[in-house]
Amino acid sequence: MPIIKHTLFFILLLSVILLLGGCWNKRELNELAIVTAVGVDKSDELVEISVQIVNPSQVASNKATSFQVPVFTYHAKGKSLFDAIRKLTTLTPRKPYYAHAQIIIIGEEMAKEGMNSILDLFQRDAEGRSEFNIIVTQESTAQEILSVLTPLEDVPASKMFKSLKVSEAAWGTTESVILDDLVQSLGGIDHSAVLPSIQILGDADIGKSISNIEKIESPVQLQYGGMAVFKNYKLIGFLTEQESRDYNFLNNHIKSTFENIACPEQGKISTEIINSSTKVTGHFQNDSPSITIQLDIDQNIAEVGCHLDLTKPETIDALNKETSRQIKESLERTLHTIQQTYQADILKFSEVLHREDYHAWNRIKKDWPTLYPELIVRIKVDVHTKGIGTATKLKLN
Incomplete structure (x- = not known):
């Protein structure tokens, strides 16, 4: 009888061990490039993706140095967004990790063409989240927006996210729109929706330089504008x-x-x-x-x-x-x-x-x-x- 009990216990224990998945797909932090924001542009007949990646050695307060920027941006083009994302890995030293992205920026020209494929990919991506905010550029590209260094906030994506929330609460000209809300809104009867828009004040090329955050008044800044109007998944104009x-x-x-x-x-x-x-x-x-x-x-x-x-x-x-x-x-x-x-x-x-x-x-x-x-x-x-x-x-x- 004791032998039978021990055998049953061993079988039960073995079954539990087999059911435990463990961390079979774990990835160490030093193997990943943490993406804070993603930009999507139309480039001729291709789709261009831009990612803003945190520079860990600079953002960490106890290791920050004066000669390094807090973030890096990488860009890649492809026949589709998925193609561009895969090609991005040929440039980045680590595999981009998108789960911490706060902002997705859609270039104005890309938005005019249509956002069906973009929304479809981000919805299907198991690694991504649906809580990130979606923004449209006005009179600039997503790549240019992501390249501007911002004061006060080391990570520009954090600046964009916080400015969106503050202006929404205190001024009322913006509205936070996350992926799920956008998909639901565009899925309505006439497939219409609105998204906040963002623009560059100043010379975009100067905004890329570290000097943009070394002055009392930054010569180049990011500012939210009027809401972008969409119909049938396409940008049709901007509200004032x-x-x-x-x-x-x-x-x-x-x-x-x-x-x-x-x-x-x-x-x-x-x-x-x-x-x-x-x-x-x-x-x-x-x-x-x-x-x-x-x-x-x-x-x-x-x-x-x-x-x-x-x-x-x-x-x-x-x-x-x-x-x-x-x-x-x-x-x-x-x-x-x-x-x-x-x-x-x-x-x-x-x-x-x-x-x-x-x-x-x-x-x-x-x-x-x-x-x-x-x-x-x-x-x-x-x-x-x-x-x-x-x-x-x-x-x-």
Whole structure:
């Protein structure tokens, strides 16, 4: 009996050992090149990939030296993106490791051609992640963007990532878009989406030099611009900075921003938007669709540049109405651009109407491309002032 127990125990132990995979596919850190950002450009009839790779000896604070750059960039071309990625290994001393990439930058010309193959490859890549942010270049290439050295942040990819988050939270003209969100958005009825855009301020060639981060004011900087508009997987244009902020208002993505309101006589008032809530509803009347957008906005008085007594309720009431009017007019202008100029349903009105009445939607969906540009959209804006500060009576000198 004890022999049988020992035999069974041995068989069980052997089975467990066989089931354990261990680290059969492990790779040591010193065998890898850590990629922080990836760029994809169109180069004639080829696809060009650029990777930004960390220089470990320089980024480590206790080993940093003054004569080395914090990152290196490598570039390779191929007939396809996968081909270019494989050819990249002929240049890099270590195998590129993409799991820590924060940013993927799509060159403007590549984006105009279409992003189907790019998204397909990154979705299928088992080594990659779906949490990285996707950005489009404006008036430059992805290679040029990745070659610019940035102050404060040793790794330029970290600078781009943090600037995107900060501007999204405090200004409202950008929006973080990760791979999964982009694929889902482009998979909608008219395959439309938006992505943040980035551009170079200054001479791109100077931005490659270490001198760009050795001066009090960097001569070359990276700056986020207006949102890039996509339809059918292709870039069709860019929203302006104001239009991008309006888009985020309409899409309920404003966390904080500000408004400049003209005073009744002269001067301006600056207000800080501290909260914005947007509700979008769809309606059908005899199979004729329409959309209603209700915005409820809270603001604080930030700066007063005219004669005003903020202790009077009528002053605050007038300020609320003027802010509401100004925001509403700007939103209507931007909506007209989105519907008429780009004819891209980036605000996903089709999904709102489908949720409202899917039977009615099924009857009109085949005509949506012609219905959308003329779709009636009613915008309502209610602004409420919550704080006026401690100085309630301010006058110009």
